[in-house]
Amino acid sequence: MLVVEEAPRPKPKPGEVLVRVHAAGVNPVDWKIRKGYMRAAAPLQFPATPGFDVAGTVEAIGEGVTGLHNGQAVFGRGSGTYAEYALAIANQLAPKPSTLSFEQAAAVNIGAVTAWAGLFEAARVQPGQQVLISGAAGGVGHFAVQLARWKGARVIGTSSAANVNYVRTLGAEKALDYHTTPPASLGRTVDVVFDTVGGEAQTPLWDALKPDGIFVTIAGRITEETAKQHGARTAGVSAKTSTELLQMISGLIDSGQLIPHVGRVFPLDQAAAAHALSEQGHGRGRIVLKVR
C-alpha cells in the first residue's frame, strides 16, 4: 500500500547527490516492486519509498562528486524519488535539458535509456532497416520510435486505435492497431522487433520477422532456443543509466530530435492513483508525479 508520510531527509554518501525532487517518473517497475513481483531480484526494506526517475535540483553533494553544483537542475536515475528529497548516484545524473520542464525531464530516463539499450546495444539497429516496435505509444515505446527514426531506420509501431495517429506523429511510417491488424500483414519484412508489451501480444510479432532477423524484448525473456525455432536471433537488453548516455539523450532533446511525452500528471499525494493508472498498461508517454 502506498501512503504519504514524513521521513527523514537522506544524507548523501561519497559519490552520491541529494536531489530536491521537482518531478518523478512513474514506471511499471515501481508498482511491480510494490506488489512484490520483483522480490527475488530487488528485495525491499520497509518503509520503502518507490521511484527511480527524477528531475530536480541539487541540494547537497557527497564526498568526491565533481561536475555538479548546488542548485543545479538535473535529471536521471535516483532511488526513492516519490519524495521531496531523494538520493542519486552522481554518475546517473546529468544537467536537465534546457528546453524541458522538470515534469518533462522526469519522463525521460528509464524510457529513453531502455529504448537506446534495446535498439542500439542489443539489436544493433542500422540505417535503412525495418524496425517493428510493439507498445509504440508507451513510456519506452514512444522513445524507441523516435530513436529508431533518428538512426535512419524505417519504423512500424503497434498501438491501440486511440494511439495510431500519435505513433505516426512520432515518426513511424506505419502504425498497426493491435486489435484489427496483425503483424503478419507485413509479411516477413522486419529486420528488428523491439517488444515492450510481452505476454500474449508477443507471439504474433514473430510473424513479421525476416529469417535471421533479431527479436528483442524488455517485457519477459526469450531464450536463444525460442528464437531459433522462429529462424531468428535474440539478445538480452541491459539498460544502464550513465551521465554520458543522459547527456547524449539530452543533446537530442535540446536539438528537437527527441521529444519526451508526459502522459497524466499527478500530485505526489496521489501516487496511488498514478500506480492504478500505470497498472492498466495503456496510454501515451510517461505518467509523472509533480512534487514541487
Ligand SMILES: NC(=O)c1ccc[n+]([C@@H]2O[C@H](COP(=O)([O-])OP(=O)(O)OC[C@H]3O[C@@H](n4cnc5c(N)ncnc54)[C@H](OP(=O)(O)O)[C@@H]3O)[C@@H](O)[C@H]2O)c1
Ligand atoms: N527490462 C527493462 O530494462 C525494462 C525497462 C523499462 C520497462 N520495462 C517493462 O516494459 C514494459 C513497458 O514499459 P513502459 O514504461 O513502456 O509501459 P507503459 O508506459 O505502461 O506503456 C505500455 C504501452 O503498451 C501499449 N499496449 C498495451 N497492450 C498492447 C498490445 N497488446 N499491443 C501493443 N501495445 C500495447 C499501450 O498502448 P495503448 O494505450 O495504445 O494500448 C501503452 O502505451 C513494462 O512491462 C515494463 O516493466 C522493462
